[in-house]
Amino acid sequence: MRDTPGLPVERPRPARAQLLFWVGIAALALLPLLNALPEGHPLHASDFLVSVIGKWICYAMLALALDLAWGYAGILSLGHGAFFALGGYAMGMHLMRLIGPRGVYGHPVLPDFMVFLGYERLPWYWLGFEHFPFALLMALAVPGLLGFVVGYLAFRSRITGVYLSILTQALTYALMLAFFRNDMGFGGNNGFTDFKELLGMPLGTGTARALLFYAALVSLALVFLLCVKLTRTKFGRVLTAIRDAEARTRFLGYDTLRHKLFVFTLSAMIAGLAGALYVPIVGIINPSEFSPGNSIEAVVWVAFGGRGTLVGAVLGAFSVNALKTWLTTLAPDLWLIVLGALFVLVPLLLPKGLIGLRRPRA
Amino acid sequence: MSKRLLLCLLLLIAAPLGARAQDGFEALAARLGGNFNQQAEAVERLGALGDPRAIPLLQALGDTRLLRLADGGVAVQDGPAPPEGAQVLRINNRVRAAIRGALGRLQLVSPDPGERRRAADAILRNRSADDIPLLEAALAREAVPAIRARMELALGGARLAASDPAAKRAGIAALGTSADPEARSLLLAARAANAELLAEIEAAVAAIDRRLALRRAAETVFQGLSLGSVLLLAALGLAVTFGVMGVINMAHGEFVMLGAYATVLVQEACRGVPALEPWSLPLALPAAFVLTAALGAAMERGLIRHLYGRPLETLLLTFGVGMILQQVVRLLFGAQNREVLSPAWMTGVLVLPGGVQVTQNRAWIIVFSLLVLLATLAAIRLTRFGLEMRAVVQNRRIAATMGIRTGRVDAMTFAFGSGIAGLAGVALSQIDNVSPNLGTGYIIDSFMVVVFGGVGSLAGTLIGAMTLGLVNKLLEPHAGAVLAKVAVLVGIMLFIQRRPKGLFALKGRAADQ
Numbered sequence: 064m065r066d067t068p069g070l071p072v073e074r075p076r077p078a079r080a081q082l083l084f085w086v087g088i089a090a091l092a093l094l095p096l097l098n099a100l101p102e103g104h105p106l107h108a109s110d111f112l113v114s115v116i117g118k119w120i121c122y123a124m125l126a127l128a129l130d131l132a133w134g135y136a137g138i139l140s141l142g143h144g145a146f147f148a149l150g151g152y153a154m155g156m157h158l159m160r161l162i163g164p165r166g167v168y169g170h171p172v173l174p175d176f177m178v179f180l181g182y183e184r185l186p187w188y189w190l191g192f193e194h195f196p197f198a199l200l201m202a203l204a205v206p207g208l209l210g211f212v213v214g215y216l217a218f219r220s221r222i223t224g225v226y227l228s229i230l231t232q233a234l235t236y237a238l239m240l241a242f243f244r245n246d247m248g249f250g251g252n253n254g255f256t257d258f259k260e261l262l263g264m265p266l267g268t269g270t271a272r273a274l275l276f277y278a279a280l281v282s283l284a285l286v287f288l289l290c291v292k293l294t295r296t297k298f299g300r301v302l303t304a305i306r307d308a309e310a311r312t313r314f315l316g317y318d319t320l321r322h323k324l325f326v327f328t329l330s331a332m333i334a335g336l337a338g339a340l341y342v343p344i345v346g347i348i349n350p351s352e353f354s355p356g357n358s359i360e361a362v363v364w365v366a367f368g369g370r371g372t373l374v375g376a377v378l379g380a381f382s383v384n385a386l387k388t389w390l391t392t393l394a395p396d397l398w399l400i401v402l403g404a405l406f407v408l409v410p411l412l413l414p415k416g417l418i419g420l421r422r423p424r425a
Numbered sequence: 426m427s428k429r430l431l432l433c434l435l436l437l438i439a440a441p442l443g444a445r446a447q448d449g450f451e452a453l454a455a456r457l458g459g460n461f462n463q464q465a466e467a468v469e470r471l472g473a474l475g476d477p478r479a480i481p482l483l484q485a486l487g488d489t490r491l492l493r494l495a496d497g498g499v500a501v502q503d504g505p506a507p508p509e510g511a512q513v514l515r516i517n518n519r520v521r522a523a524i525r526g527a528l529g530r531l532q533l534v535s536p537d538p539g540e541r542r543r544a545a546d547a548i549l550r551n552r553s554a555d556d557i558p559l560l561e562a563a564l565a566r567e568a569v570p571a572i573r574a575r576m577e578l579a580l581g582g583a584r585l586a587a588s589d590p591a592a593k594r595a596g597i598a599a600l601g602t603s604a605d606p607e608a609r610s611l612l613l614a615a616r617a618a619n620a621e622l623l624a625e626i627e628a629a630v631a632a633i634d635r636r637l638a639l640r641r642a643a644e645t646v647f648q649g650l651s652l653g654s655v656l657l658l659a660a661l662g663l664a665v666t667f668g669v670m671g672v673i674n675m676a677h678g679e680f681v682m683l684g685a686y687a688t689v690l691v692q693e694a695c696r697g698v699p700a701l702e703p704w705s706l707p708l709a710l711p712a713a714f715v716l717t718a719a720l721g722a723a724m725e726r727g728l729i730r731h732l733y734g735r736p737l738e739t740l741l742l743t744f745g746v747g748m749i750l751q752q753v754v755r756l757l758f759g760a761q762n763r764e765v766l767s768p769a770w771m772t773g774v775l776v777l778p779g780g781v782q783v784t785q786n787r788a789w790i791i792v793f794s795l796l797v798l799l800a801t802l803a804a805i806r807l808t809r810f811g812l813e814m815r816a817v818v819q820n821r822r823i824a825a826t827m828g829i830r831t832g833r834v835d836a837m838t839f840a841f842g843s844g845i846a847g848l849a850g851v852a853l854s855q856i857d858n859v860s861p862n863l864g865t866g867y868i869i870d871s872f873m874v875v876v877f878g879g880v881g882s883l884a885g886t887l888i889g890a891m892t893l894g895l896v897n898k899l900l901e902p903h904a905g906a907v908l909a910k911v912a913v914l915v916g917i918m919l920f921i922q923r924r925p926k927g928l929f930a931l932k933g934r935a936a937d938q
Contacts, residue, residue, distance in 0.1 A: 406745020
């Protein structure tokens, strides 16, 4: 693969950039407390705001996963939304099982849509999802396994660059079509919704909202730490070498297949975790999460924030989504045009992203 | 008016010939004015005579609109009240039943093809051995193949209902030569009543089944080729921009969509001009090509040029352009589907020999896609522009030193690929909904075609498109449309394990780029 210009080999002022991240995390940690303030208080944060920011935190985790693969190993996946959605579906299956007899049809075991479609009993792949640890494990393992298989097939035959991007996009597209089908046993185009509780805690209350928010925030912090540590090891250095000159790294004796496969699988698992945290916060998961547009939107978060910096990915996820929320209420028709313009202008004018702006030009 | 004239003429002849023993049409017609017994006999004999002139008379008699004139002849009542001296003919139930039977037989020889067809269908519904001679006579003069087929089916059915075993055998054999599900069910229904002919019936059913299976296979192949030709059209432009220039154009699907909207606009411009209306589709071709080619050239010069050597960023940029184009079209034209009319010469169903049915517009698109492929090949192989393009692909710097303006060649190549996308849009407007997200459904599949066929090879694009189209349609009946798509995707992933560069890989120095 050719050298990729426009990427920092050294991370720009890692200490200061990371400080930005931790200050942000600390500030966000205050949000549920502000939500607890009485309504009408000048500092009161609405329930909506807490849910929205919680959603963005999950997006930021997805952005981190993407940055790990794209920014550090040069693997541009246009199908990371698939891993995110698979994690979300695993958690959604758990939440569906927890509804129990409280569904519209009141069936003790089967979710409403299965009663509606005339299922006699649970399909085999639903077994075990009533246990939270199993569901969480699946939310990591299924995306991880898919990432591993796809990555192995792709990297082994040295599919790189744009070919890999197109392949991953086709992957999420095919999964979207598959999950839209009713007979897959995943609720067809309605997906899963109308959840009641999680870990014995009724959803939709202020406490649940705060706890889910903190769960997402702590996960984001842990994932961030993991990524920072990983990229600073020798392993991370080899990844960067693969990104910049894959053939040369291979000739120097490094097993590039293993490195790429490991980072791609890990990235898929992080995306799955983000999806699993996302579903209880937004209260719904449906096949449109697999749509190629979602995956590519995640790519623009990373590109806009600055890829290969980790902090930039988080920053990009928050800023683009803030822009989206603001614009879709102000002028919903314009959002797609602005998003498109971001795609066009970022590579031309802002190749290092927002983070790159802070560094004076050499 | 002509009916009245005919009747006047007929009555002029009818009066003097009234009582001839060897009754012709005219004599029988005159006898419709007799008593009920005479009427019924005349109706039956008119039916057996097989002269289509009797149809309006019998219909009028059934509707009590037939008059007996003062001179003894008959005529169809024209005005609201019967003229002076004429009397409306009344009928009883026996005559009415005779009219029904006679009309059914007569319509077999009616000059109106629709009526003949309906008559054959009516006979097929209540098969009777009495109809055999009638059908044989009608078949002898029938020229329309579709109606002949119905009559032969009805004849087979009527023979099957005969009591004579030889006639039955002939009926079974005749039905066995068809490829008609109705013939099959006729034979199956006849099994219980004809235990002694079971072996013949089974053989005939098996023969029909074989033909039906063959026809189904042929139709599946046609559908596969049709899907393949659509993929070919969508992928050809990509093969130029991606294959020749190495630029991933994610806005390609939107260029296809713009081509379809150009068709809509041209059609609306032609509306109201009778001379242009049937030609709006051919007129849309240059319009769509020029529109998308100009956009493509502008995009290459304005944006993509700055990102050469950074394929991933190019991908994102073109995706953004696609998003903007899609949303702008949505704002300008609305999100709902726009209607594109097909010209008369493209609508309808074509029945090939063997009863294989193909829709005209899909057949045209197959032809069109091959023409576009040939034109593309010719442009690359035979023109000065193609020569310069190949030179720049092989070695940009040497080409520049030879005096080729590489920037201009880049722009023209990109415009060329985008223009082909516009042509694909014109074709797709005939078989798909014209909406702002028309292109998204095709873009992933056409990338698969290019990856599968091998980058930079038009032969690979052709074979890739047709293979994907055929495999998709062959799998569909067994696995369903979605699983077929998934299976094709998995198949491609496994295929590029063996041949990472696709079916037709570039060899030598060009392959390293």
